[in-house]
Amino acid sequence: MKRVLMLSAAMATILGGAPALAQTVDAAMTAPPQTPTAPALDYQHRTLANGLQVYTLQDRSSPTVSVQVWYNVGAKDDPNGRSGFAHLFEHILSRMTRNIPRGYINTLVEDVGGSRNASTGPDFTNYFEVVPSHFLETMLWTHAERMDRLVVDQSIFEAERSIVQEELRQRVLAVPYGRLQRFVMIENSWVALPYHRPSIGSIEELNAATVDDVLAFHDAYYRPDNASLIVAGDFDQAQLDAWIDEHFGPITAPDRPIPRFEATEPERTGPRSVTAYAPNVPLPAIVWSYPAPRVDHPDTAALQVMDAILTQGDNSRFYQALVRGGVASSAGAYNYQLEDGGFYGPQVIVSSESDIEAAEAALQAEIDRLRTGGVTAAELAEARTEILAQALRSRQTAMGRGFALGQSIADTGDPDWADRNLAAVAAVTADDVLRVARTWLRDDRRVSIRYLDESRRPEGVTDPVAPALGRYGLDLPANQRPLVTHASDEERIAPPAPIAQRTPTPPQFSERTLSNGLRVIVARAGDQPWFSSVLMVRGGDAAEGGPGAVNEYMAEMLTRGAGDMSATAIAARIEQLGGSISAGGGADRQTLSVSAPAVNAEQAAALMATVARNPTFAGSELEQYRSEAIDGYRVSMRQPGNIAAEVSTRLLFGGATYGEGSATEAQQRAVTAEQLARFHSTWWRPDNATLLIGGSMEPEAAFALAQEMFGDWRAPAAALPAMAPLTGDNPGPRVVVVDMGAAAGQAAVQISLRSVPRDDPDYYAMALANAVLGGGSNGRLFQEVRARRGLSYGSYSSLSQASEAGRLTLTAQTRNEAAAETTGVMLDQLDSLIDTPADQGAIDRRTNFLNGSFGRQIETTAGLTTALAGFSALGLPLDEVSNYPRAVDAVTAQDVARISAARIDPSQAVIVIVGNADQFWEAVQPNWPNAVRVPYEALDFDRSDLGL
Template sequence: MKFRLTATVAASALLLGLAPAAFADNAPAPAAAIQAQQGVVVPPLGFTRRVLPNGLEVYSARDTNTSNVTVQVWYKVGSKDDPAGRSGFAHLFEHLMFKATKNLPSESFDRLTEDVGGGNNAFTADDVTAYHETIPANHLQRLLFAEADRMGSLVVDEPTFISERDVVKEEYRQRILASPYGRLFGLFLPETIYKDSPYRRPGIGSIEELEASSLDDVRRFHATYYRPDNAYLIVAGNFDQAQLDRWVDQYFTPLKNPTTPIPANNVVEPEPTGPKTVTYYAPNVPLPTAVIAWPAVKYADADRPALEVLDGILSTGESSRLYRSLVYDKQIATSIGSNPDFAQQAGNLAAYSIMADGHTAEEGVAALNEEIAKLRDQPVTAAELSEAQNELVADALRSRETVEGRAQTLGFSLINTGGAAAADQEVARIQAVTIADVQRVARKYLTPQRQSTILYLASDAANPPSVARTNVDAPVKVADLAPAGAPVTLLPEGQRAALPQPGAEVAPATPAVSEFRLANGLRVLVAPTNGLPLISARLNINAGTATDPSDKAGVATLTSALLTQGTKTKSAPEIATQIEQLGAVIGASAGSDFSSVYANAPANAFGQTVALMADLVKNPAFDGEELERQQAQTLDGLRVSLSQPGPVARLAAARVIYGAAPYGAPGSGTVESVPTITTADVAAFHAARYRPANATLVFSGDITPAAARELAQQAFGDWTAPGAAPAAVANPAGAALPPRVVVINQPGAGQAAVFAAIRGVSRTDADYFPLTVGNTLLGGGFSSRLNQEIRIKRGLSYGAGSSLGVRADSGLFTAGTQTKNETASEVADLILEEVGKLGATRATEADLAPRRATLIGGFGDSLETVDGLGSLVAGLAQYDLPMTELAAYAGRVRAVTPEQVQAAFANHLPINRASLVIVGDGSLFLDALRAKHPNVEVINIDDLNLNSATLK
């Protein structure tokens, strides 16, 4: 995990996804738990291994502390194995694996997981395609049956193939074309770093090569790679080991391997022959970006741990070298990062800087090179080494909180090293890294001669958009794939193997929540657990963005952001350093009704963490220079957000529903309001709203009520606030407004965002649970009605969903998706139709039963992590709901009837109150939209005014 300090306002708009960690060699696993540097015990994964006669390796670990079980199948095939001319093929095939088998109709995996309270997903990386499900433990046998069936008898027909290929195209448009930095990190970076390795091709492929694929290619790909001797089966959770072994033997042992070999694919990436510099141009790039990158090592290399530590020193958190230099001191960048990508055959390290407004990519390159040179020329300090090591150890602990996380940790180790031991050795190897090791690997790998430099700029008339390389050769050819064999078809219902019945339910256990108050009025709640040595704290203040002054949107958000940027005794860099030395996470944020300060730390560092958290809350400095930094970062974050159709649609929808009322204003502020906010504004907000009698402190995790009381008293017992608290904002949702149809025209947008929005209900409304169950049926999960209609049946989107959006006053219900511009009007009709059905027709009991299970299963998942449990408790406290609601949740969900759902949607969310907000290239859909909505309002993106209730 990167960016431990999460208070920066612009972070959510700017931070980019990072590659997951992998693992090292195949030495024997240690028998004892690993002792971390701070004294925190990181227990070994504890999996047992068996190998079936067909070569399938099975790993299992029993854990009776959970009511869940995870089933994961990791296939040793990834995007590096895409045949020449078929980039994106492994990823396309990942989608197809969720369709029919000879015994299971299409979409059965959603029925077997989401519909019983679990979840399923998959991912494709360079070296692996992994499928993972987490379900209530009594459904284990059914998932083993299903995984074996799709390994041995996948059904792929022409309509399914074409539909899923269209879905992947929409994913490409959303991730690559509609994102301002999608082309840079998804296409241009890998093709620049690598010369011969198949890692140079994008995992998502290209629309042209997706179009070139055929149904026969798909069947041959499955026959080649989806076989027992090319997979790992991982099971973790609450099960009986002997019974698991019998089920695995029953379902997986009969599977046969094909006689054809797996194509060889082990390209050795050559050493760079010299430096290279390239400039790429793309549309919709709001801020220029600089990247410098080097080929590095594969994961199993002995130098990899030192490079991981180096990366932590370079860019992890606000005490990192890149943040301190480029963002904090020089203020030339709004976001920095580095990406250590160490895979099975090769690796790379890339550092990037998204520049602040008014600064150039060339400045970014110079500043990045300056910091890299320091790593080569001078030893890092002992404090920097310790910080990076502590952060990596704490991350290892957090990654093992859930059975799913532990199984994934094992899976990455198996894929990257061929063995399980590397995961358990990871902490010791990180701790063994020395100052000399960090300088040595910097000098060996991060040299100017090995460096690629990328400047990423906005295209214009003189510099048209750069085109990614296609038709890149690859080691595997289509001709190398195994014969497809006879097509598999879904058997008639009477001939299918019977799906096993679920076993006895294992109910999730909710902890007893203790409660007390300090003398100053602070309410304290304690939810203890018996798990890993991790503790979470969450302080919720009853004041959010709805309490911003009417002409200064963003005050609450900037106030929360500035808490971590200096106290009366500590500077912002000192705070960041202390957080990272503790291996902790501390951050703050502001929602519509509440502000929150949160912390998570290993148990032995938690006392110091809470003391620091309290200092941030009680003694913020609100320094003028820090405010200016946060304002600049916020404005840059807004520039990035406003370049993307999805964020623009969400901001506009709030104005359309709430108008000039407090809920209508953007919580992050606007480009006009943010610069007007002063230190006096944030200090006044803090003095008036941040007070103990107006707050609730929640502890969850490895802590007793007695220890929590002592900690709370030590940290917050002296917290006082002068004067009387201001009155709460009355009616922040304002009066109900007539519906509107608004198009925000963004010429050249890679996709259109389509949202239907309706004024909703408060969290305490009597119909909250019927609406929650109905919303889950409508847009909660892959098998929801919206996703079925828009993605699965028509291939018009990568995913569609809805949100009830409850607040203290009337909430903001939204249903939406992103689609290609040409189908925006069609998708708008589909969304409105599905929302309307819930109030017009009665859902069946068969419709609602799986939706209830989905909600209860998600509730159980939240209980597995200390942060998830703390959020549940804090959520009840925010709305003055009794703590008994924690244990009552499942019963309240089960009690919802079809009649209640229909009545609640008809009463609160009728379609005649719905507004439409569409953001995209209007030239491609406005005519079709006007034919159905002649009252459409069109606002050009350059004329959009989020300060105005009319958006103009």
């Protein structure tokens, strides 16, 4: 007999008008999804006399605020012969002003617990922070300084150019498909518009840039009448207006026009085929580029819906036909919707079990099917819900709402366009999708790109590029703005002082244990209309009893068939709800996570219960996943950073559980369905699990939901088996150089040490030591490796949270010839924790950094439930959510110095360098005479010692 549960009035309200009686699990699985609604961008707007557009979105639920400035200048405005210049300038703008010392903006933001970044797109450049709201005026002042009083000198220019070139190497040259995405695809999709040039630029054109170019660019585009200031979060409107008038009002706009490069992309008159080659391409790739309209075109919403039907999730047409069809290891699309006209670009990574011709034929069949048969009502509804749910998810935070507004303005010049576009998405019909598919996905206007490994290039063949129609950019007039110099200490104006601080309200949580032993934790995160749940089960690699892939595969296979639902049915259901479901395995646990709009909470929870309790482990699904996973592993293990991480893990922990890295191809091929079923029946039981529910749901309603979905889950009588040791003996220090040869576009450096477990009383001091060493852009690693020496795009350190032994890890990627130097600098910074301990002022600033990062993590529903799941898995009390900031606050500089000296021994470090060893081996040997050099192909990842 099916049980029926009476809902409280609060529960009925939370579930979006659900009936008075709750659904049973079976009924909830078939209940129709509700359509989510993203909150409108409720803003105020005014224009200053100098032309600055000011938008404010007030949200006083949390004492944080986001300050964003969006400039109407992007990569399309790069000067002639200077591709990548807008992006280079983005880096330069944050370095030094009349009153801000070099690099101090990062310090100013991180030291108060905030975060900052910037980005350059084809049509815009934006600069943004999130800070405690009592520092709002300080952030406004920094933006006004950068707009009006920028200082540029030769040393800043050369340092930032070097950093941008390292970014290009790391994001483009060092990854298997970087050149395809950043160069080949872009350069062959336009012939007249300046989008033809890669936003990140080229090494050669960056080298050709000068300081005079920088000054001319700032003068031409960084002016108040070319910018939008967006403030979102906690503020008093009258006070904010006064601050904006004070700091931005005096900035004058030049009386000359803003330079604009004018071009019109001609209509393609025929198809074109391109074959390009590059090193380090593990599997062939395909991209088809179709011209697409301007972002504000009436067809945009229908194209977004079409893209969701083709590519969004495991129920999408491309995934079902191409990936599950066996011709692709992955399939998606680039939907470039730009101000002056974009492109739609399906991309396929060819499966190792297929070939490029079969993949092209399958892709063509799907495009033909769309253009001839249209889409179903179910596909249409699912796609619309997915897009609306994504908007809802992104607008959970004030920063997310500010970004949606800024993107709307940058794309179209209209702040209301984003909301109107969501309304247009909700109104898209099947006929609309068919019409835009026939209009824009035309074979006679397609550029068909094949991307192959360099080893397959015929002798004498070069990569083709779309023929250029004229030049791509202006020759900017010389700078007319008076040069600005950095003020002396006596002349410098200090940042505005912060106002009184508001105390944040900690999250509320409740706990209950069901009669079957299932621990249930409910975390209420304000009134966010989003549901998030995590089911955490003890087990993981340690339950597997040795190296293998059962843990990884069992977690993944949960969502690939359960009850009477196939993998496709599960994917369709969660996507119809506008949510996501995923599972993963760790060293000592497995987790199943689900999230969805709150109006579909009960349906999402029912799906989670079905997947958790009744997986089928069908043989056909196992083979399907095995094929995808092995191809993914092959691609992953062609990236220097991933290889360094895998080698370091094995060298640091040997044959113990913590020493297991990603499952190897041999380990994956050995997994059977019987092993998965046995693992699940042994470890997935209510008395070995914790369920976390987060969102705006009242606790009693959430406990009732847990009881309905999991209350009759029975615990076996048998006791749980013992788990394997997690740590084992420390194998000791090693220095290993992995030689990838010429395929390595960059070298990766990783330095690792064992550290304290999470429940160790010294953990908080070690967390602060790690923050001093490599936390964010004010860590010593970032400052020395990137800011002062320009050796890397970024260098950081991390401290893992583990139950038996933590791990302190230092990372960087650099050009191959600088690998030895970078390694030495990183080790020097590790030594400095002991030789040059941080003073109390530095510790106080790093305390703000840690607590600010933690506060932002738990700001969203998913972030809060994930944090609580981690605490639960580590055996920490739930009030760690409130205790963590207090514990960090209590650490002194003396504590950090003492713990660093006692528990960090650089002589025991495991050092791994992966790259083109011919370019740095001679520099490694004198410094590390015990270093071992090994070809990548000779490493045996099935052995804990790698065969070394």
